Amino acid sequence: MTSTAGVAPVAAADVRADTGRRRGRTGYLLLLPAFLTLLLFFVLPFYSLVATSLYDPSGSDIEGYSMTYHVANYWDALQEFWRPLLRSLWYGAIATVICLVLGYVLAYAMAFKAGRWKYLLLVLVIAPFFTSFLVRTLSWKLILADDGYVVDLLQFLHILGEDGRLLATPVAVVAGLVYNFLPFMILPLFASLDRIDHRLVEASSDLYASPFVGFFKVTWPLSLPGVVSGTLLTFIPAVGDYINQVLLGSPNQRMIGSVIQSQFVDANNYPSAASLSTMLMLLILAMVLVYIRRAGTEELL
Amino acid sequence: MRWIREHLVLLLGLLVLIYMFVPIFVVVLMSFNDPVSRNVYRFDGFTLDNWTNFCGAQGMCDALWLSIRIGLLATVVATILGTLAAFALVRHDFAGRSASNLLIFLPMAAPEIVLGSSLLALFVSSGFAGQLGFWTIFIAHVMFCLSFVVVTVRARLAGMDDNLEQAAMDLYATPSQTFWRVTFPLVLPGIVGAALLSFSLSFDDFIITNLNAGSETTFPMYVWGAAQRGVPMQVNVVGTIMFLLSVAIVVAGEITSRRRRAALT
Amino acid sequence: MSQVADVQRERADDSSYDGLRIRELTKSYGVFTAVQHLDLDIPRGSFIALLGPSGCGKTTTLRMVAGLETPTSGSITLAGEDITFAKPYKRPVNTVFQNYALFPHLDIFENVAFGLKRRKVKDVEQQVRDMLDLVELGSQTRKKPAQLSGGQQQRVALARALINRPEVLLLDEPLGALDLKLRRSMQIEIKRIQVEVGLTFVHVTHDQEEAMTMADTVAVMNAGVIEQLGAPAELYENPRSTFVANFLGQSNLIEGTVLGRSADVTTVDMHGIQVSVPTERTHTDGDKGWIGIRPEKVLIGEVGEELDAPGNTIPGGVVSDVSFNGVSTQYLVRMPWGQELQVFQQNTGRVRLFRSGEPVELSWRPEYAFLLDFSQDASAGAQKGDD
Numbered sequence: 001m002t003s004t005a006g007v008a009p010v011a012a013a014d015v016r017a018d019t020g021r022r023r024g025r026t027g028y029l030l031l032l033p034a035f036l037t038l039l040l041f042f043v044l045p046f047y048s049l050v051a052t053s054l055y056d057p058s059g060s061d062i063e064g065y066s067m068t069y070h071v072a073n074y075w076d077a078l079q080e081f082w083r084p085l086l087r088s089l090w091y092g093a094i095a096t097v098i099c100l101v102l103g104y105v106l107a108y109a110m111a112f113k114a115g116r117w118k119y120l121l122l123v124l125v126i127a128p129f130f131t132s133f134l135v136r137t138l139s140w141k142l143i144l145a146d147d148g149y150v151v152d153l154l155q156f157l158h159i160l161g162e163d164g165r166l167l168a169t170p171v172a173v174v175a176g177l178v179y180n181f182l183p184f185m186i187l188p189l190f191a192s193l194d195r196i197d198h199r200l201v202e203a204s205s206d207l208y209a210s211p212f213v214g215f216f217k218v219t220w221p222l223s224l225p226g227v228v229s230g231t232l233l234t235f236i237p238a239v240g241d242y243i244n245q246v247l248l249g250s251p252n253q254r255m256i257g258s259v260i261q262s263q264f265v266d267a268n269n270y271p272s273a274a275s276l277s278t279m280l281m282l283l284i285l286a287m288v289l290v291y292i293r294r295a296g297t298e299e300l301l
Numbered sequence: 302m303r304w305i306r307e308h309l310v311l312l313l314g315l316l317v318l319i320y321m322f323v324p325i326f327v328v329v330l331m332s333f334n335d336p337v338s339r340n341v342y343r344f345d346g347f348t349l350d351n352w353t354n355f356c357g358a359q360g361m362c363d364a365l366w367l368s369i370r371i372g373l374l375a376t377v378v379a380t381i382l383g384t385l386a387a388f389a390l391v392r393h394d395f396a397g398r399s400a401s402n403l404l405i406f407l408p409m410a411a412p413e414i415v416l417g418s419s420l421l422a423l424f425v426s427s428g429f430a431g432q433l434g435f436w437t438i439f440i441a442h443v444m445f446c447l448s449f450v451v452v453t454v455r456a457r458l459a460g461m462d463d464n465l466e467q468a469a470m471d472l473y474a475t476p477s478q479t480f481w482r483v484t485f486p487l488v489l490p491g492i493v494g495a496a497l498l499s500f501s502l503s504f505d506d507f508i509i510t511n512l513n514a515g516s517e518t519t520f521p522m523y524v525w526g527a528a529q530r531g532v533p534m535q536v537n538v539v540g541t542i543m544f545l546l547s548v549a550i551v552v553a554g555e556i557t558s559r560r561r562r563a564a565l566t
Numbered sequence: 567m568s569q570v571a572d573v574q575r576e577r578a579d580d581s582s583y584d585g586l587r588i589r590e591l592t593k594s595y596g597v598f599t600a601v602q603h604l605d606l607d608i609p610r611g612s613f614i615a616l617l618g619p620s621g622c623g624k625t626t627t628l629r630m631v632a633g634l635e636t637p638t639s640g641s642i643t644l645a646g647e648d649i650t651f652a653k654p655y656k657r658p659v660n661t662v663f664q665n666y667a668l669f670p671h672l673d674i675f676e677n678v679a680f681g682l683k684r685r686k687v688k689d690v691e692q693q694v695r696d697m698l699d700l701v702e703l704g705s706q707t708r709k710k711p712a713q714l715s716g717g718q719q720q721r722v723a724l725a726r727a728l729i730n731r732p733e734v735l736l737l738d739e740p741l742g743a744l745d746l747k748l749r750r751s752m753q754i755e756i757k758r759i760q761v762e763v764g765l766t767f768v769h770v771t772h773d774q775e776e777a778m779t780m781a782d783t784v785a786v787m788n789a790g791v792i793e794q795l796g797a798p799a800e801l802y803e804n805p806r807s808t809f810v811a812n813f814l815g816q817s818n819l820i821e822g823t824v825l826g827r828s829a830d831v832t833t834v835d836m837h838g839i840q841v842s843v844p845t846e847r848t849h850t851d852g853d854k855g856w857i858g859i860r861p862e863k864v865l866i867g868e869v870g871e872e873l874d875a876p877g878n879t880i881p882g883g884v885v886s887d888v889s890f891n892g893v894s895t896q897y898l899v900r901m902p903w904g905q906e907l908q909v910f911q912q913n914t915g916r917v918r919l920f921r922s923g924e925p926v927e928l929s930w931r932p933e934y935a936f937l938l939d940f941s942q943d944a945s946a947g948a949q950k951g952d953d
Contacts, residue, residue, distance in 0.1 A: 027393025031401060034386035034447055041444040042408055045419035052422040065426075102317050109314025123551050124318060128325050130501050130547035134524040135540035138532060139324035142331065142343060182321060232410065240412025243507060247528055257414040257508065264421060264512060277418035281411065288410070467634050468667035470654040472681035472726070486671045 046281075053274035065270065073275040081259050081276060088256040089283070091170070092239035095177035096185075099234050100227070102178070103185035107226075108219075111193035122190065129183045137176055137247050144172050144248065168250035176244030181237060185230040192226020193219070228295045236284055256280055325544055332537035351534040358533035364523035365539065371435065371519065372503040375442035380496045382443070383450025384488075390451070391458045408448045416445060417509035424513065433515025441509050446499040453498060457491025497550065504543075584645055585609040586631065586734050586766060591640035593626050600626040602790040604640070608734070608783075613760050613767045615781035617774055619813070619947075623790040624770045628736050631768065632661045644733055655684070660727035661736040665743070666719045668711035674698070674722055675707040681730040697729040700759065717748045724756070728763065737769045741776065753780050774814050778802065786810050788947065806849045808938050811858050813947035818864070818907045819856040819938070832937060837903040841878040847936040854940040861908040863934040866897060866920065867927050877931040883907070885924045895919055899926060 053073055055065035078085070110121045128136065144150055144166040154160040166172050196219060204214040242257035256276060263273035305312065335348035356362035389395075390402060408416065420441050424433060465487070469479040507521040514522060524536055586608040593601040601623040608614050616624040629635040631642055633654030642650045649657050660681065668677050675694055682690045698704045701721040711719055720740055727735055737756070741749045757780045760767045771777050777784050778798035786793045786801060786809070794801055794810045805811035808819060822834040822841070832848045834841050836857055843857065869881070886906060887898035897909040897920065909928065911917060920926055 022393050023395070024393070027389045027395040027398075030385045030389035030393065031395075034382040034451065035401060035404070037382060037443060037447060038404055038408070041420065041423070041440055042416075043404075045416075045423040048422040048426050049415075049419035052426060102320075105310065106314040106317040109311045113308070113311040113314070119555075121318065123548075123555075125321065127544065127548050127551065128321055130505075131325060131328060131540050131544040132521060132524065133505050134507060134521050134528070135328055135536055136324045138524070138528060138536075139327035139331070142327055143323065145343065147343075179321070179324070182317075236410060236412055240414040240508070242414070243525075257412070260414050260418055261508075261512065264418065270422070270425065273418060274422055277415050281415045284412065462665070462667065464663055464665060464667040465669060467654070468661070468663055468669070469680070471632055471634065471659075471661045472730070473655045473684040474680075475655055475684075478684060483669060 049274050050278055052270050053278050055271040055274075057269065057271045070271065073271045074279060077272045077275045078279065080272075081256065084254045084256045084259045085276070085280070085283075087253065088239045088280075091174055091177060091253075091255065092235050095174050095181065095238045096231050096235040098174070098178045099182050099185040100231060103182055103189055103230065104223075104227075107186050107189035107193050110190055111196070112198065118194075125183055125186050125190075133180060134243065134247075137180065137243060140172070140176055140179065140248055141167065144175070167248060168252075170249065170253050173245045173249040173253050173255075176248045177238050177241065180241070180244065181234045184233040184237070188229035188233060189223065189226040192223045192229075196222045224295065228292065232288060232291070236288070239284060240280065328537050328540040328544070331534060332541045334534050334537070336534060338531075351538050355535055355538060358527075358535040360518065361520075361523055361527075361533065361535055361539075364518045364520045367435075367517060368504050368520040371438055371442060372500045375439055375446060375503045376496050376500045379443045379446035379450050379499050380492060383447050383495060383499075384454050384492055386447075387451050387454035387458055391455055405448050405451045408445055409452070413445075413506075413508040417441070417512035420444070420509065421512045433513055434517045437513045437515065438510055438517065438519065441513050442503040442506065445506070445509065446502055449498055449502060450495040453495035454488065454491045457494075458488055461487055501547070582646060583607065583643065585612075586768070587641075587643040588627075588631070589641045589643075591627065591630060591642065592638045593623070593630060593635060594638045599790055601630070601637075604790075604792060606785060606792065606795070608766060608768065610645070610733075610766055611764050612783060613757065613769065613781050614783045614785060615769045615771060615777035616785050616787055617771060617777040617813075618787035619772055621789075622787040624787045625738055627787075628661070628738055628768065628770050631734065632659055632736050633657050634661075658730075658733040659736060660730050660732040661738060662723045662727050662740045664738045664740065666711075666723040666740075668719055668722055668726070670711055673708050673710055674703065674714075677711065677722060678726045678729055680726065685730070693729060697725045700728075701725045701755075716743055717752065720744065720752060721755075724759070728759070728765070731763075732765065734766045734768060737767065739771050741771075741773075749776070756780065778814070786813060788813075803934075804847055804936055805858065806938070807946075808856060808858075808942040808944055809947035811936070811938060811947070812945065813949070816861055816908060816948075817858045818861060819858050819944045820905060820907070821854065821940070822857045822937070823854050824852070824937075831932075834937065836880075837901070839878070839880055841880075841935065842932045843935045843937045844933055847933075850937055850939040852940055856938040856940060856942070856944055858936045858938055859930050859934060861896070862894075862910040862912070863930050864907065864909045865929045866899070866909045866911055867917070867929065869925050869927050871927065877929045878935070879927060879929045881927050883926050883928050885920050885922050885926055888920065888922055890919070897926075899928060 051067065052065070054067060054069045054071065055073075056068040056070050057073060057076075106125070110118055110125075114121050142148065146165050146167065151160065151164070151166055154166070155162065155164065160166075166175075200218050200222070201214050204218045205211070209217060240257045242255045242261065245253050245255045246258060260273050260276050260280075263269045263276065267273075330344060332351055333347050333349065334344050335346035335350065336343075337345045350357075386401075386405065390398065390405070420437070421433075424430065424437055429437065461484070465483055466479050469483045470476070474482060505521060506519075507525060510519050511522055511525070518526070520539065524532070527533060527536065586606075588604055588606040588608075591601055591604040591606075592599065604623075604627060616627060618624050626635060630637050633649070633652060633656075637650060640650070641648060644658065649659075669680065672680070675698075678697060679690050679694045682693060687693070694707075695704065698707060701724060703718060703721055703725070706714065706718065711722065714722065720743075723740065740756075741752050744752060753776055756767075756769075769777070769780060778801075781798065783795065784798050784801055785795045788809050794806050801810060802814050805814065805817070808817075811817040811819065820836055822836040825833045825835050825840070827833075827845070827848075830845055831842045832845055834843060834855065834857055841857060848855075865877075880901070882902040883899040885897055886900045887896075889896040892913070894913055895911045897911065898906045899909055900906050907928065913919075
C-alpha cells in the first residue's frame with residue numbers, strides 16, 4: 001500500500017477548473033462571424049487609414065488618390081493643426097480630472113452611503129445617458145446663455161465680469177465634456193467601490209486610523225482599478241469629441257475632432273485628415289500605455 | 302449641523318446627481334416651448350403644439366425613422382453576433398482566445414473620430430465613395446455595438462453557476478435541452494440588456510455616422526444641422542420621449558424582477 | 567495496461583453483480599492523479615460514505631459515477647450494465663450537489679419535476695406533491711429557490727434527485743453549508759429517507775462524524791486510494807493504517823519493537839514496557855510498529871492504584887495539561903520517553919480529576935490496542951484545527 005506521508009492535497013476546485021471549458025472547433029465557429037466583422041470593419045479600416053494618410057495630397061475625391069508614401073503629410077498636418085491637437089488633449093485631461101472628482105463623490109456616496117437606494121441611484125445615473133447626446137448638449141446652451149440664470153448669478157457673485165459670458169469660452173466646452181462623460185467615469189468607479197468590503201474600513205478605524213487616513217490607505221487603493229478604467233473611458237472619447245466645442249464653444253476652441261471632420265468633408269483633404277486621425281490614435285495609445293504601466297506598478301500613497 | 306457633517310458625502314453625491322439631471326429638465330421644459338424666433342434658444346411661452354404637431358418640423362420624422370430602422374437592424378445583427386462570440390469566449394477554449402479578447406475590447410477604447418475616419422478611409426479606398434448611405438451607416442453601427450454586446454453578455458454568462466448545466470444533464474436533459482431550458486433563460490437578461498444598450502448607442506451616434514452617412518440624415522445629424530439653422534422644439538419632444546421610455550423600461554424591469562421575488566403563498 | 571482486456575474479462579462477473587461496481591477506476595490530469603485504480607463494490611440499497619480530506623479524490627470519484635467527469639481508465643458497472651463512458655443524462659444516477667444547483671429561474675415545483683419531464687413521465691403533478699411532502703416542503707411549491715432558507719433548498723435538491731428513483735443517489739457534501747444543528751437533523755432525515763425508499767446512497771463528506779452516523783459502510787480515502795473499507799465501528803475500533811487511525815477520531819501512536827508473535831497475541835516492547843496486541847489487530851509484519859490506543863480507552867489512575875481489569879499498565883506519566891469539557895476531561899500526560907499521550911476521561915464522578923503536574927499511571931485493556939506499520943507517517947490524517 002502506498003505510504004500515507006502527508007501529501008499536499010490539491011484543492012478540489014483546481015481539479016474541476018480543468019474541465020470547465022470545452023475544446024474543439026465549436027469555439028471557432030461561434031466566434032467567427034463577430035471576428036470577421038471586426039477584422040473587416042475595425043482592423044482593415046486602420047490599415048486603410050494609414051494608407052490614406054500616405055497618399056499623394058494632390059489627388060482628390062473625384063480623381064482618386066495615388067499612393068506615394070508621402071510621409072510629409074504628417075508633418076504638414078501637424079504644422080497646420082498642432083494647436084487644436086494639443087488643445088484637445090488639454091481639454092480632455094481637465095475634463096477627466098473634474099469628472100474624477102465629481103464622479104468619485106457620487107460613486108462613493110452610492111456605494112457606501114446609499115443603502116437601499118443604491119440601485120435606484122444607479123438607474124438615475126444611467127437614465128440621462130439614454131437621452132440624445134446632442135439634445136442634452138443643446139440644453140446646456142440654454143442654461144449657460146448670456147442672459148440666463150447661471151451667468152447672471154456668476155456676474156452677481158463677481159466671478160464673471162460685467163460683460164463676461166460662458167458660452168463660446170473654454171469653460172463651456174469643458175463643462176459640456178464633463179457633463180457628457182460623467183457616466184463613463186461613475187459606472188466603473190461604482191463597480192469598483194461597490195466591491196470593497198465595508199468591514200475593511202471599519203477594521204482600519206479599529207486600528208486607530210481617522211476617516212481621512214482610512215480613505216487614503218484603504219478605500220482609495222482598492223478603488224484604483226475603477227479609477228483607471230473610468231479615467232481611460234472618459235479621457236479617450238473626450239479628446240476626440242467636437243460636439244461640445246461646436247455647440248457650446250467658438251472656433252477659438254476648435255478641437256482636433258472638428259478639424260478631422262472638416263478635412264474629410266469640407267476640404268476633401270483625405271491624406272491630411274487621415275494623418276491627423278492616425279496621429280491622434282497613436283498619441284492616445286502611447287499615453288494609455290504609459291498610464292496603465294504607471295498606475296499598475298506604482299504604490300500610490 | 303452634525304447631521305449635515307455625517308451625511309456630507311451623501312449630500313454632495315446627490316448634488317452631483319441633480320447636476321446630471323438639470324439638462325433633462327430643460328429638455329422636458331423646452332418640449333413645451335413656444336419659441337418667438339427660430340434662432341433664439343430660450344423659453345418664451347407654453348404650448349402643446351410641439352407634441353401634437355410632432356412631425357411639423359421639416360425632415361425630422363424622416364431622420365427619426367431612419368435612425369430607428371438602422372438602430373433595430375444593427376441591434377439585431379450585433380446582438381446575435383455578439384452573443385455567439387460571448388459564448389465562444391466564456392465557454393470554449395481555443396488558440397488565440399486572449400488575442401480575440403483584446404480585439405473585442407479595442408473598439409471601445411478608440412475615439413469615435415478615429416473609428417469613423419478609418420471606416421471612411423476603407424469605404425473610399427474600396428471604391429464605395431459614391432455609395433455612402435444606409436448600408437455604410439449600418440456597418441459602422443454593427444461594428445461599434447459588437448464590443449458592448451460581447452462584454453455585457455459575457456459578464457452575465459461568466460457569472461452563471463456552471464453547476465446548473467451539470468445538474469440539468471444529471472437530470473436527464475440532453476445538451477440541447479440543457480441549453481434551451483437552463484442556459485438560455487438565465488443568459489437572456491444579459492442579452493436583452495445588451496440589445497437595449499446597442500440600440501441606444503446606435504440611435505444616439507453622431508460622430509461616426511456623420512462621416513459615413515453620405516446624403517442620408519439620421520436623427521442626431523438632423524439635430525446637428527438644425528443647431529446651425531435654428532432648432533425646432535419637436536427635437537426636445539423626441540428627447541423627452543426617449544428619456545421617459547428608458548426610465549419606463551428600467552422601471553418595468555425592476556418591477557418584474559421584484560414581482561418574481563415576492564413570496565407567493 | 568490493457569483496460570479493454572481486463573474489462574472484457576470481468577464483464578462476465580460484472581454483468582451479474584446487482585449494485586454499483588467500480589474497478590480500477592483512474593482519473594489523471596496530466597501528471598496529477600486524483601483517483602488511482604479504485605476498486606469498490608456497493609450493494610443495492612446500502613448507504614456508503616466516501617470519507618476523506620479535501621483533495622483525496624472522493625468528489626472526483628462521485629462525479630465519474632455521475633458521468634460529469636470522464637475516467638482516464640477503469641470501469642463502472644451498474645446492475646450489470648457498463649456505464650463507464652455513458653453520458654450523464656443516460657445514466658440512472660442522480661446527484662445532490664454541494665451548492666444545491668437549484669435552477670434559479672424555475673420554481674420549486676418545476677425544479678423537482680425537471681427530471682421527470684425530461685424523461686417524459688406521465689402524471690408528474692402527483693409525484694411531485696408526494697415527494698415534496700416527503701421532504702416536508704409541500705406548502706412551498708410555487709416559490710423560487712432564492713426565497714428559501716439553506717435547509718429548505720437542501721431538501722429541494724434532495725427531492726429533485728430522489729423523485730427519479732435512481733439506481734444510485736449521489737450526495738456531494740450536501741450538508742456543508744448548513745449550521746451544526748441543522749446539519750445534525752438533516753443527517754437523521756437523510757438516513758431515514760434512505761431506509762424508507764431503499765435506494766443506494768453514496769455520500770461524500772470530509773466530516774468523519776457525519777460519515778459514521780449516517781453510513782452502513784465507510785470508505786476512507788486518501789490521495790486517490792481507499793485506505794480502508796468497512797462498517798463505521800470496524801473502522802474506528804480497528805484501523806489498519808495511521809491515516810485511518812488519525813482521521814477517524816484521534817489516536818495515540820507509540821513507537822514499539824515487536825518481541826514475538828503467537829497465534830493470538832503479538833508482544834511488543836514499548837519503551838521498556840511490555841504490551842500485548844491481539845493478532846487480528848496487528849497490521850504489520852515488520853520488526854517495529856506503531857502501537858495505537860484511542861484516548862477514550864486509556865484509563866488514568868493514581869500511582870499504585872488497583873486496576874479493575876488486568877491490562878497493559880504504563881507507569882511514570884505526569885499530567886501536563888488538563889481540559890475540562892463538561893462531558894469529559896481531556897488530559898495530556900507526559901510519559902518517561904517524552905511523548906505526550908491523550909487521555910479522555912468521561913466525567914462519571916467515579917474517578918477524581920487530576921491536576922497538572924501530578925504523577926499518574928495509565929492503563930488500557932489489550933483488546934483495544936492495535937499495531938500499525940511503522941513505515942507510515944504517525945501524523946497522517948491528523949486534523950489540524952477545523953477542516
